[in-house]
Amino acid sequence: MKNNKITGRLLSAPYLLWETVFILIPLGMVFYFGLTDRTGAFTLENVLAMMSAEHAKALWLSIGLSLASTLICFLLAYPLSMILAHMNVNQHSFIVLIFILPMWMNFLLRTLAWQTLLEKNGVINHILEFLHMPSLNIINTPAAIILGMVYNFLPFMVLPVYNSLVKIDPNVVNAARDLGANELQTFIKITFPLTLPGVISGITMVFVPALTTFVISKLLGGSKILLIGNVIEEEFTQAGNWHLGSGLSIVLMIFIIFNMVISAIFDKNGEGNML
Amino acid sequence: MKKALSMACLSAALLLPLTGCGNSSSGGNGEVIVYNWGEYLDPETLELFEEETGIKVIYDEFETNEIMYPKVETGATEYDVICPSDYMIQKLIENDLLAELNFDNIPNAKANIGSQYWDQSKEFDPENKYSVPYCWGTVGILYNKTMVDGSIDSWEVLWDEKYADSILMQDSVRDAFMVSLKLNGHSMNSTDADELEAAKNSLIEQKPLVQAYVVDQVRDKMIGNEAAIGVIYSGEAIYTQRENPDLEYVIPKEGTNVWIDSWVITRNAPNKENAEKFIDFMCRPEIALKNFEYITYSTPNDAARALIEEEDIRNSSIAFPDLSQYSGLETFRYLGEDADQMYNNLWKEVKSQ
Numbered sequence: 001m002k003n004n005k006i007t008g009r010l011l012s013a014p015y016l017l018w019e020t021v022f023i024l025i026p027l028g029m030v031f032y033f034g035l036t037d038r039t040g041a042f043t044l045e046n047v048l049a050m051m052s053a054e055h056a057k058a059l060w061l062s063i064g065l066s067l068a069s070t071l072i073c074f075l076l077a078y079p080l081s082m083i084l085a086h087m088n089v090n091q092h093s094f095i096v097l098i099f100i101l102p103m104w105m106n107f108l109l110r111t112l113a114w115q116t117l118l119e120k121n122g123v124i125n126h127i128l129e130f131l132h133m134p135s136l137n138i139i140n141t142p143a144a145i146i147l148g149m150v151y152n153f154l155p156f157m158v159l160p161v162y163n164s165l166v167k168i169d170p171n172v173v174n175a176a177r178d179l180g181a182n183e184l185q186t187f188i189k190i191t192f193p194l195t196l197p198g199v200i201s202g203i204t205m206v207f208v209p210a211l212t213t214f215v216i217s218k219l220l221g222g223s224k225i226l227l228i229g230n231v232i233e234e235e236f237t238q239a240g241n242w243h244l245g246s247g248l249s250i251v252l253m254i255f256i257i258f259n260m261v262i263s264a265i266f267d268k269n270g271e272g273n274m275l
Numbered sequence: 276m277k278k279a280l281s282m283a284c285l286s287a288a289l290l291l292p293l294t295g296c297g298n299s300s301s302g303g304n305g306e307v308i309v310y311n312w313g314e315y316l317d318p319e320t321l322e323l324f325e326e327e328t329g330i331k332v333i334y335d336e337f338e339t340n341e342i343m344y345p346k347v348e349t350g351a352t353e354y355d356v357i358c359p360s361d362y363m364i365q366k367l368i369e370n371d372l373l374a375e376l377n378f379d380n381i382p383n384a385k386a387n388i389g390s391q392y393w394d395q396s397k398e399f400d401p402e403n404k405y406s407v408p409y410c411w412g413t414v415g416i417l418y419n420k421t422m423v424d425g426s427i428d429s430w431e432v433l434w435d436e437k438y439a440d441s442i443l444m445q446d447s448v449r450d451a452f453m454v455s456l457k458l459n460g461h462s463m464n465s466t467d468a469d470e471l472e473a474a475k476n477s478l479i480e481q482k483p484l485v486q487a488y489v490v491d492q493v494r495d496k497m498i499g500n501e502a503a504i505g506v507i508y509s510g511e512a513i514y515t516q517r518e519n520p521d522l523e524y525v526i527p528k529e530g531t532n533v534w535i536d537s538w539v540i541t542r543n544a545p546n547k548e549n550a551e552k553f554i555d556f557m558c559r560p561e562i563a564l565k566n567f568e569y570i571t572y573s574t575p576n577d578a579a580r581a582l583i584e585e586e587d588i589r590n591s592s593i594a595f596p597d598l599s600q601y602s603g604l605e606t607f608r609y610l611g612e613d614a615d616q617m618y619n620n621l622w623k624e625v626k627s628q
Binding site for chain 2: 038053054057058119120121140222223224226230231234237238239240241242
């Protein structure tokens with residue numbers, strides 16, 4: 001027994017080291033910088049700075065856009081997952097592959113591609129012009145940012161929802177039908193509640209990266225739309241105020257942890273852990 | 276954010292071993308660690324330097340002065356040679372982070388670099404002790420002749436509603452404020468709260484007309500006819516004109532920023548002698564010419580300029596403007612932390628509108 005414990009610890013050493021170096025130390029640094037000022041004295045100013053007009057506006061805008069894109073992802077992903085779940089194995093594995101394939105490509109590259117597609121003289125507008133249709137002018141607007149978020153994070157919604165759908169025992173659904181429930185009733189009372197853990201983890205996995213993104217808003221929003229991720233990024237790269245940047249990150253972490261807690265309560269079986 | 280910080284840690288962790296072996300020397304004659312702007316020299320010149328001197332060059336790049344500064348200040352990586360801009364050199368000098376150069380080891384600098392550039396450098400390096408000019412230029416308006424009526428000579432055009440959604444602004448604090456301070460007739464080094472407030476209001480007023488705030492992308496967007504007017508560094512103008520002959524560069528009549536990027540050596544440079552050899556090598560006419568042809572940013576190296584074969588480039592009013600013809604030209608100065616903070620806060624107000 002004792003020997004097993006020691007080997008166990010030894011085997012976990014690389015992971016502990018990894019976690020310490022790449023998670024705990026950076027996190028500690030964020031807290032250190034966030035709670036001190038330039039002279040190194042303790043202060044809450046950097047955290048409370050979130051309440052200033054510009055920061056609060058950026059935060060609410062981020063929350064609004066990420067909620068919108070999470071909702072769109074959900075509305076697109078749920079029917080798609082149902083279709084996938086009803087297909088036979090050969091068909092659906094092909095479609096799942098189509099969804100995962102773009103994820104093998106760099107995320108930045110794909111977002112840059114959207115920029116080229118949406119530009120005034122971009123590919124989409126050339127095609128529309130050719131078809132004598134009105135041009136599409138959404139580049140550098142919130143709509144383009146939502147599009148970018150939905151595009152990039154949709155697979156994170158599809159996979160957990162699909163995963164929880166295929167796990168449903170067909171007998172449960174058959175029993176409901178047997179007892180006289182129609183399609184809609186079966187869906188509302190049986191199928192949807194059973195997929196709730198998948199939906200919740202899908203929501204977390206879309207909402208969190210959407211809330212913190214700064215690349216999508218920079219590339220597709222033309223830097224005209226300031227999200228909280230951009231504010232924090234610029235504090236580090238342009239303004240050189242690591243203290244304020246860290247302080248704002250701490251506030252953002254609270255939102256993320258809140259979201260994670262909700263997801264943990266609903267998703268006890270770890271169904272969202274497929275990725 | 277978390278990501279940025281861990282990236283910084285990661286890059287520091289990756290570079291630590293490099294600095295560790297600084298003294299034990301890996302190549303025949305040791306090494307030199309260079310920290311330069313992205314795409315800011317012809318990589319072939321590094322190979323030539325290594326071949327000739329046997330000194331190994333470890334080359335690293337930065338995107339903005341502001342990203343470079345904390346890395347040098349904390350000393351997490353011991354760079355030997357860096358290439359910051361004017362106001363950042365002043366900040367480095369004021370914070371005692373640079374070493375005085377021994378010009379006996381850099382004979383090519385005094386021999387080849389024009390006296391006017393040394394004079395201009397005195398703005399930020401009063402005794403010419405710390406820096407050797409590498410590139411210089413202006414900031415101006417690049418416009419597409421087919422999309423704009425008549426010729427342009429003023430920053431005012433960036434506030435012209437005719438060109439709504441066809442204007443590209445610089446996405447950096449000092450450059451954006453430079454434009455609006457100049458428009459309002461103030462110094463671009465202003466620290467006056469009222470003048471800055473007015474500049475901020477001008478920028479807010481301009482924002483609905485701006486298509487996007489960009490840095491390096493001005494180049495590609497202007498070449499691709501995405502926008503009619505953009506604020507751009509003169510060094511990019513020659514390149515963009517080559518790609519799209521409809522583009523024209525102009526220095527606005529209200530005046531603009533004349534900047535210099537110079538080589539400096541850090542105070543704790545582990546390989547100071549090699550660093551001086553490197554700077555000297557970069558000041559050789561044929562090497563400076565090679566770099567000019569590759570990056571198209573104006574060279575202060577008069578001997579190199581004389582070697583340029585194409586006459587229209589050698590006498591180009593974009594690459595080598597006669598500055599005495601323009602008024603209101605200034606160079607950025609470091610304004611202190613409080614003023615920096617003020618600029619950043621105002622800029623955030625503009626961006627969050």
